[in-house]
Amino acid sequence: QVQLQESGPGLVKPSETLSLTCTVSSGSISGFYWSWIRQPPGKGLDWIGYVYFSGSTSYNPSLKSRVTISVDTSRNQFSLKLSSVTAADTAVYYCARHGPNNWEFDYWGQGTLVTVSS
Amino acid sequence: DIQMTQSPSSLSASIGDRVTITCRASQSISSYLNWYQQKPGKAPKLLIYAASSLQSGVPSRFSGSGSGTDFTLTISSLQPEDFATYYCQQSFTTPGFGQGTRVEIK
Numbered sequence A: 001q002v003q004l005q006e007s008g009p010g011l012v013k014p015s016e017t018l019s020l021t022c023t024v025s026s027g028s029i030s031g032f033y034w035s036w037i038r039q040p041p042g043k044g045l046d047w048i049g050y051v052y053f054s055g056s057t058s059y060n061p062s063l064k065s066r067v068t069i070s071v072d073t074s075r076n077q078f079s080l081k082l083s084s085v086t087a088a089d090t091a092v093y094y095c096a097r098h099g100p101n102n103w104e105f106d107y108w109g110q111g112t113l114v115t116v117s118s
Numbered sequence B: 001d002i003q004m005t006q007s008p009s010s011l012s013a014s015i016g017d018r019v020t021i022t023c024r025a026s027q028s029i030s031s032y033l034n035w036y037q038q039k040p041g042k043a044p045k046l047l048i049y050a051a052s053s054l055q056s057g058v059p060s061r062f063s064g065s066g067s068g069t070d071f072t073l074t075i076s077s078l079q080p081e082d083f084a085t086y087y088c089q090q091s092f093t094t095p096g097f098g099q100g101t102r103v104e105i106k
Helices: none
Strands: A003-007 A018-025 A033-039 A046-052 A057-059 A067-072 A077-082 A091-098 A105-108 A112-116 B004-007 B010-013 B019-025 B033-038 B045-049 B062-067 B070-075 B085-090 B101-105
Touching: A003 A091, A003 A105, A018 A033, A018 A091, A018 A112, A046 A067, A046 A077, A046 A091, A057 A067, A077 A091, A105 B045, B004 B085, B010 B019, B019 B033, B019 B085, B019 B101, B033 B062, B045 B062, B070 B085
Parallel strands: B010 B101
Antiparallel strands: A003 A018, A018 A077, A033 A046, A033 A091, A046 A057, A067 A077, A091 A105, A091 A112, B004 B019, B019 B070, B033 B045, B033 B085, B062 B070, B085 B101
16 A cells, blocks of 8 residues: 655745655655645645656646656655745645546545745 | 536535535546545545546445536435545646535535
């Protein structure tokens, strides 16, 4: 059973950069696409972007200018950086795997709350 | 951008009821439609992929149908553990989610 675990600061100051890492265990990061998804408190799910194990990426156009997603296959990890954050970026951030069937999200991390506040 | 619209936004139902949630795409997405269940404080859980394929381990009371622009998630007999929020997600292009449907106890 593949497991994903997000890690990183739970509090980020406005205008700074949010940085999170997702560690994949009980499975290889190779051969799959991996995404970051966020959910503001009380709201719906918002896809941020994905990275392929080879390093290719795609981002949500609404966040593209501020987002960087990267992969480290040697550590079985992928990471998210979101720059120039504001209070609107306060959310639970999830990492997830794109499955082999219909590009569905078949495995998810438990999520980590990131609050943007001074 | 493909927009996904779910209806209703919320519904109240009783144990044993048949529940139907619909999801409409702003353009054809073939069968690139997935359904998730989310309980408070938890990550979403995949229920249905490719519009109608049941994810391993998911109870058979959940079913999905549709193709093109109109899709349906049906719970044949609502159980206490099914009270949650349900999301559709298109995987035809870069991923996008519906706004969610909250299923509450009547």
